[in-house]
Amino acid sequence: MKAVFGRCGIALVATVAMAAYAAKPEPPLLQATIAALDTSVFDAFNHCADPVQLQAHAAHFADDVEFYHDTGGVTWTRDAMIANTAKYACGHYTRELVAGSLQVSPVKDFGAIEHGVHRFCQVGTDRCEGEADFTIVWRLRDGQWTITRVLSYGHRPSPATP
Template sequence: MKNSTTKSLIYLLILVLISSCKIKTVIKVDNVKPQEVINKTLYNTILEQDRIYFEAYNTCDLILQNKMIPENLEFYHDKGGLMTSKSDYMEGLKNNICGKVTRQLVAGSVEVFPINNFGAVQIGMHTFYNNQEPNAISKPSKFIVIWKKEANIWQMSRVVSLH
């Protein structure tokens, strides 16, 4: 009987302790302002690299796109999965993007963070438009690009595309 009472008291104590703990809640924030630009030079450099790459993307300049993609590319797509083959990536652009899709950066959405002795991280929003279906609704989606700078050349070494 004594053992049963002790167990009951322990369970009661545990229950009281658990119920007195604070419960963390997730708060949804609708109007989050973008990060303040700390390194304006780096920010402008990455925006320019983004502009150059996606102008080539939108106009099907596969030669320039090829220069901006390294051999060890990692392209993570939430729907398509992981692609690590540069040749497969370039073939996909040629067959599925050229003349069919255009990309537009969402103004004011970009954040840039330096990666010491490597390059930078770009986080932002963009919208893709299907040129074959001009009335299709396009929604902005998030992306992350890890830019690598080597010998004064910037390349998109890792890309995460989220829809």
């Protein structure tokens, strides 16, 4: 009887611990850190027609970043991704985070996963006609956060578009 109770007790403790972990929200400091990084990388992106800002944007990415875009394809390096950004985005459109969409999850011994929805606005008209889901994998190494993977997918008209 004692052995059965011991196993049940362990199972109960494990179940409670797993439920507590699943219900635990991301650490507030991590959420704030990734939100600030998102703001930094995309503020530079939004001004990337300026070569200094394009380089500031590029500095957020690992050399071997993988960028998956459902309509644009895949790039396997920072240089290729930045060349595409310069050619297709800079001076053409800006990106804004859809309020309330940012989610952050820690990745043990690596960094974090950021997920949300972003909207794209045409430069000059400020018309925001498109949006997409995104996922960004951030690595923390030696106190420095860098982006290692990006997925931008589900591109669609913004709900505000008539």
